[in-house]
Amino acid sequence: MTSAREAVEALAIGASEIAQVLGISPFGDACQVWNRKKGLIQVEQTEPMFWGTMLEPVVAKVFGMKMGMEVEWFNRRIYSDLRAWQYSSPDAFIQGEPRMLLECKTAGLHMASEWDREAENEDGIPEYYWVQVEWQMSTTQLKTAYVAVLIGGNDFRVYRIEHNPELEEWLLEEGYDFFRKYLLADVEPPIGASRRSRDFLRQRFPRPKTKSRPATPEEMALVGEYAVLRAELKEREIRREELENRLQLAIGDAEGLKWGQGELTWRKTRDREETDWQKLARQLLLALSEKDAAQSIAEYTHVVEGYRRMLLKGKAA
Numbered sequence: 168m169t170s171a172r173e174a175v176e177a178l179a180i181g182a183s184e185i186a187q188v189l190g191i192s193p194f195g196d197a198c199q200v201w202n203r204k205k206g207l208i209q210v211e212q213t214e215p216m217f218w219g220t221m222l223e224p225v226v227a228k229v230f231g232m233k234m235g236m237e238v239e240w241f242n243r244r245i246y247s248d249l250r251a252w253q254y255s256s257p258d259a260f261i262q263g264e265p266r267m268l269l270e271c272k273t274a275g276l277h278m279a280s281e282w283d284r285e286a287e288n289e290d291g292i293p294e295y296y297w298v299q300v301e302w303q304m305s306t307t308q309l310k311t312a313y314v315a316v317l318i319g320g321n322d323f324r325v326y327r328i329e330h331n332p333e334l335e336e337w338l339l340e341e342g343y344d345f346f347r348k349y350l351l352a353d354v355e356p357p358i359g360a361s362r363r364s365r366d367f368l369r370q371r372f373p374r375p376k377t378k379s380r381p382a383t384p385e386e387m388a389l390v391g392e393y394a395v396l397r398a399e400l401k402e403r404e405i406r407r408e409e410l411e412n413r414l415q416l417a418i419g420d421a422e423g424l425k426w427g428q429g430e431l432t433w434r435k436t437r438d439r440e441e442t443d444w445q446k447l448a449r450q451l452l453l454a455l456s457e458k459d460a461a462q463s464i465a466e467y468t469h470v471v472e473g474y475r476r477m478l479l480k481g482k483a484a
Contacts, residue, residue, distance in 0.1 A: 175251040178204050178350040180342050181244075182255040182302040186295035188345045189338075193295070196359035199367045201349055208371050219273045222317060226271040227259045229323060230315040237262040238269060247306045250339070252346045255306035261313065268312035270300050276319040284324065291326045292316075298338065300328050305335045369474050394479060 184200045186192035202208045224240055231238035239260045247253040261267040274282065283291035289300075292314050300312045310330040317323055349356045358364050382390060415433055418424060423432035452460045 172251050176246055176254070178346065179246065179252045179254045180346060180350075182257075182299045182306065185302045185338055185342055186298045189298065189341055190359060191295050191298065193361070193363070195363045195367070196361060197345060197349070197356045198358045198364065200345075201356055202367065202371060204350055205353075208367060211370075215273075215275070222273050223258055223271040226273065226315050226317050226323075227269060229317075230269060230271070230313065230325065233323070234313075234325065245306055248308075250343075252350075253302070253306055253339075253342065255303040257303050257307065265311065266309060268300070268303055268307065268309050270296070270303065270312060270314045272296065272314065272316040274316055274318045279318050279322065282316055282318060282324055287326055289326070289328050289331075291324075292328075297328065298334075301331060301334050302338055302342075304328075304330045305339065372475065374475065390479075397479065 180188060180200070183194075187195040187200050188197045190196055199208070203210065223242075227238050227240055230236070239262055241257050241259050244254055244256050257268050258271045259269040261269050281293045285291070289297045292300075296314065300314060304310065304312055312328045314326045314328060315323070316326075345356070348354065358368070414424070414431065418431075418433045422434060423430055452463065455463065
């Protein structure tokens with residue numbers, strides 16, 4: 168391996184990253200991929216990630232038992248023989264002729280709707296996972312893959328994915344464009360609008376290190392657009408509340424209003440019980456001695472780390 172190839176492989180795009188590059192992943196965006204490659208942020212393991220790592224080998228074993236196939240657990244990085252900037256880390260391989268890929272997933276019940284029970288191919292899995300599997304097939308040059316998912320700990324589903332040449336061509340074009348334009352050129356891509364992007368910014372810049380500085384002309388344009396948008400949103404929110412009040416007045420004692428294209432309803436939600444835990448805790452603490460109460464409070468007190476909040480003062484030009 169040449170040092171040039173090593174340098175390229177250090178910036179290579181993985182199967183779990185290509186959907187982020189495309190902006191279709193709920194787990195991050197292109198800007199986060201770039202910052203990870205540059206070593207500016209680290210991936211923090213979450214509880215779902217931990218349990219996924221622990222349970223995916225079990226999913227592979229169950230797949231082999233249910234499907235009557237020989238499965239070899241792999242979970243290591245493979246670089247493309249054709250493109251040094253492309254890699255994958257397949258969970259497992261299905262032995263036999265032809266050799267096939269196996270991708271194992273776990274999902275909570277809140278994600279069950281993203282996995283179609285009726286479909287048995289790529290139509291049944293989330294789009295960002297289909298992209299991941301196609302990237303794996305492109306890297307390994309295999310033509311068939313299975314995706315096995317365990318949902319909610321007891322709902323096991325299997326999907327068969329065939330290689331899609333048109334999708335592969337598009338992924339390679341977009342992947343190489345990102346690699347060349349941003350990773351090789353060392354240019355940070357635009358930030359996205361997702362919650363993950365917000366969390367990434369808080370991780371990369373947890374607190375200010377210098378005082379405020381004069382804005383550049385480009386930054387002033389952004390601030391101006393932001394100020395205008397905030398004002399428009401406030402006006403729209405006021406207008407929305409006004410319309411809701413007028414419509415509720417019009418509905419009165421009825422359930423709602425019907426028209427040719429649909430129905431607008433104004434119904435009462437179900438009653439529910441709600442416990443005032445703070446008041447209950449105060450009552451229980453009163454029954455303790457001052458020392459025991461102080462110890463109990465200390466035991467259940469923890470620091471909630473603050474975060475940076477954006478405030479707009481004055482008017483942007």
